[in-house]
Amino acid sequence: MQTVFSVGTDALAYGMVLFVISIGLSVTMGLMRVVNLAHGAFAMIGGYIASYAAQTLGFGYAAAILIAVVGTIIIAIPVERFLYRRIYGAPELTQVLMTIGITFCVIGIANYVFGPTLKTIPLPDTLRGPVDLGFRSIAAHKLFAIACGVVVAGGLWFLIEKTPFGVKLRASVDNAAMAASLGVRTKIVYAVSFAVAVGLAAFGGIVGAELLPIEPYYALRYMVTFLVVVSVGGAGSIPGALLACLVLGGIDTTGRYLLPEYGEFFFYLAVIAIVCTFPRGLLGRKK
């Protein structure tokens, strides 16, 4: 019984970390319909900035997060303006090509600027070390990640489903020309959504850095994981992504506990099973 609880806690924590990092991708991919393989690159940029701010400039954790999120968005603005704007509505494969190209460049530049070593973001004392839950101990930063996941999920869901901005965004994605003809300033809507997605990526990159450490290859190393999580949940669906992260985190964690040598099999078989049963993702948007 204790084992079940224990594995369950791990699953929850891992799932939430995945969620925080990938949810921005759900926005670009599900709502803006851009297969954004460079998502990890923005998460990584966030991580690097935070690490630099905390390690080298000596800012505190919260300040480092803020600086990193804002910094990443600032970096992303010209990228959106000159590159992404060209591929909105383009065929998926073109988007793949462009975003992989961006990823390569970011990796190369990160390697050049920061070197190939791992970078860490020092945690404040409150988030450091294990916390005793009674039946087991868990890293404090994982509890923090869970909390972040809950807040981000709620906030984002509200933004997209309940605000006028959310409606305009979804309309622009369905048919940009028509939305424009109804007076929606689609360029601005897109730019803002992109900034939100990138900001979330940066935030996730920082919060998840304890599990997925920051290094230049980060941008490609976890690309598949993000892609899988978002699609299994149903791109564009916040509750879907959350559910997918929890389910996949659960399967992955249980698999690694029970039969670690076949962990990979479990994970991908589960992905296949879920995708075959729910071709639009667990809670995918209907088209």
Next chain:
Amino acid sequence: DTIKIGVVGPFSGPFAIQGKNFKAGIDAYMALNGSKIGDDDIEIVYRDVPQADPAQSKALAQELVVKEGVQYLAGFYFTPDAMAVTPLLKQANVPLVVMNAATSAIVTKSPLIVRTSFTTWQTSAPMAKVAKERGVKKVITVVSDYGPGVDAENAFKTTFTAEGGEVVDSIRMPLSTNDFSPIMQRVKDSGADALFAFLPSGPTTLGFVKAYNDNGLKSAGVQFLAPGDLTQESDLPALGASAEGLLTTFHYAVSHDSAENKKFVEAAQKAIGTPAELSFPSVGAYDGMHVIYKMIEATGGKQDAQKAVDAVKGLAWESPRGPVSIDPESRHMTQNIYLREVAKADDGTYYNKEIVTFEKQGDPGLAAAK
């Protein structure tokens, strides 16, 4: 004349730092020993194979031999990449100096291969003795599920069982594992006194070590034993405090205390640019260059692979890692293996502190394979 040496390694991609160390070791050697032997200029031609990719490795090696006309092939971080070029050597009349790839069997694939690094068997087996000596009875092994991981598991298991210890469970986890909490839970549940682990150097080691701490294994007194890949110097700044006290066995520590090493480290750190990035592949490359220089001297710059290899059989010298020699039989290095502990230096940085020396270790892996 110009004698060209073709070096294949991961100079970009996820293992770029290891390739960078190759280059640092080579640059350091040439800075200290000149880039001329007799009248011949030595030129290095680099080729990049970012991740294990034997086909690409072979194509590039072939290109190096045929187009660039290299007389020596060297480098090779990954075993399959080294394996792939072995069939070429004879026809090309080129010796291969393996500067890293660590599977025992490589040297058996051709008589023209010399290895100046280590094997996973070689660095892992002594750990079993350490465990035994420290009174550890039950061990659980946790390794990444690929060649070197399996080697490490077998090396430790064979030696530890022979010493009378018990391996209670062996876990092989996929290379792609990010979250090690469930694994640590397994370790806890197994009731072992110690954990023997192998993960390739790099990002995943961070999560692994942190999980070891965060899941309360450290505080529960479960010892952490591993070959030195897990605490390579370039990862230590990130691993930081969480790695303090970890025990590893390895053939080289940047902190090794010898005049030879001081000289090497100074030159290599200059070559690599960022001193903290210096790690073990550099010494394999440095010694590899030493061997190649000796080969060139012996052949007088003429292309004669067999003669070159024969010339270094039994060669012994003082390497930055300590005294080493090339075993004439296997053409692999006989060297000291050190038990190290991650310790904090006065300046607040962490380093691998050598505490026990196992002298003149051969490769037990080759014997085990027979």
Next chain:
Amino acid sequence: MLRDLAGLAVILIVAAIGFLLFPNNLALLTRITAIALLVLSLDLVTGYCGIATLGHAALFGAGAYAAGIAAAHFDINDPIAMVAIGALGGAVAGLVSGAVILRGHGLAQLVLSIAVVHLFHEIANKASEWTGGSDGLSGISPDPVFGVFEFDLWGHTAYGFGIALLVIVFMLLRILVRSPFGMLCRGIKEDPIRVSAMGASVQGTLLRMYVISGAVAGIGGALNAISTQVVGLDSLSFTTSAESLVMLVLGGTGSLFGALIGTVSFMVFKDFVSAVNPFHWLTIVGALLIAVVLFAPKGLYGTAAQLLNRSRRQ
């Protein structure tokens, strides 16, 4: 028909130029040929059927391992027999992965394909008795072609053999894509529901194409195994899959020439910059990809063809 002959002539001329300009780089050229077969095969499902996949290396790797295992474990060393076995292995892998991948659409399909290639990879890693696991499968030593032409260090035989395979496959594929079957596949790419409303079976057609595509990729894999005499896990990796997709899109999907041009330009460019600067070539390749999207959005071939058409009309 005229374009077929022209295409054939272009391939042969390019092959000959490659041979003359880079007589010392034949290993690379052979590798390009093998990858070109993989990209052609990918074009069949992605360009002609609209199936998004990031797992196509599974078919390539299956062919490589099939040929490699036949040689290393069963002593089947005749290169032509090895190619046949590779094609078969690829076709079977095509059947299996097609059966899975075709259950999804769009993004789901992409993810299924990723899952499939990872499973293949994991299986090959686990079955190390047969595959050599992460150390790679070695011990492949193909006999001379027709008992005469030895596989040598300079790679003359391998190159000739590769080009011969490429030409044969290319011609067969030209016929295939213009056949009624090829047209049906293009129809499915545009609108599967319309095709089923015509009474044609969408799944059956696509699966069939997947098997054909598997055979083509398998031939590429076998060529790779024969020419390099090793097979590594990378041959069925996600990275190889993604790279082949990048090459295809670079050249332009939905045309066999696009597949060839994409492969050649990507591989040559990459080889060139990574030789010039092994440490930072990734940035330059990234910039190339971005530039292609910005200035040649339909891929190199697609955009060139478009420009040509336009200037012809005016």
Next chain:
Amino acid sequence: MTAAPLEVTDLSAGYGPTRVLEGVSFSVAAGSRLAVLGRNGMGKTTLFATIAGQTKRYGGTIRLGDKELGNMESASRARSGLGYVPQARCIFPSLTVEENLFVGLKDRDRSAIEEAYDMFPRLKERRKNLGSQLSGGEQQMLSTARTILGKPTVLLLDEPLEGLAPVICEELMAAFSKLAAAGDMTILLVEQRIQSALDFADHAIILERGRVAWSGAPADLSGQQDVVEKLLGVGGLH
């Protein structure tokens, strides 16, 4: 809002290398109703799409009220008072009916959506449905209602009756007439049912291969049998 005049001078436009419109000029006075007629593929949709800013304009000017629309983006045109109901409907498939209408509101208050429901009660019943789940005719209603909610001063209607039941067509044409009569909107209408279009409009133009081939009052057209036959391809009006 009060209706604005629209003036098109020497407009040419098309798709990439294919020119579809050549030197089209006409003007519509504020509050009046223009029928744009022409056979299949003569460029009616292209004309509207160009005015709305969705097709490439090669030359010429478009004036709405006192504004020149030439290089304005679609969104700004809409905000200057242009309303466009495209032939292909272009409802947002993944939005609900209510959300579709919301997008059309521009900056008006959400409660204004009720106006659309008054116009098409059917939409109210289906308010929670996704756009993709509507029947063909319901989509047509939604498309029209959505644009009208934005209170345009010039309204472009591209075959708004397509796929609607006869009763609804009548109601809709009556509604358009009312809007025009109230002086709220200038309306341009493309419609295949020529008679309906002529009954509605106070002026008509006929496009032929991208040029204005005839222009005049609807009543005049009934008299010109040859024009009707040549330019519209129908045997006669009824």
Next chain:
Amino acid sequence: MSAVFQVQNLKKSFGGLAVTQDVSISMAPGDRVALIGSNGAGKTTFVNLVTGHLQPDSGKVTLGGGDVTSLGPTKRVQQGLVRSFQVTRLFADMTPQEHVALAVLQRTGRARRILGNFHAMPDVMAEVGELLHTLGIDHIATRKVSEIAYGQQRLLEIALALALKPKVLLLDEPAAGVPQSDTPRIEAALAGLPADLAVLMIEHDMDLVFRFAKRVVVLAAGAIIFDGSPQDVTKDARVREAYLGNYANDRSAA
């Protein structure tokens, strides 16, 4: 004559909305039926149910005496039940010629051939040319569909259905979007159909309906409220109120 096509007690609802309520229709060879009804009455849904693009909640569809309810759309087409789409579904990158050729090849069992080319099959080329000519779109036979006007696409949509030589043909608003000048083409094409073919047409263009149909079925809120001759339908008060409006008056006046 016995029924070639029969629908019994077909039911379908989406969530709480009953879109098809207990619909039964049967058609004999040679029937010309018009299915009319106000927007959202469930006509398209009915076609989707019959063709297998949607699964009914209950009910049965038989074709030529055999139960096809559990078959997929493809199988039904192969048995001669063909439809056209209300919103055109065409292959944007292909030409009208290729479209029709594909349909002909499929019908004649040659669509899966991996050798050969339809340009070299005289019978296919002849049939394609003839069909395109009948519908008046032969002049754009080799343009890409994405570049031809909507009305022309509608005509092509019909050509595709005809190329399959069905036994039962379901046309969903074939004339919507087709200019008045071109509706005669559609009528001509329909008039040229084999006499033993059963046709069901959904259409809001009442002129066309009355010229074409020998029988009219009216659907309202998912249920059949009228099934009878065109003469009678204009006299039915419910139909007039729910659907025809003034049209009925105009017609009786004209």
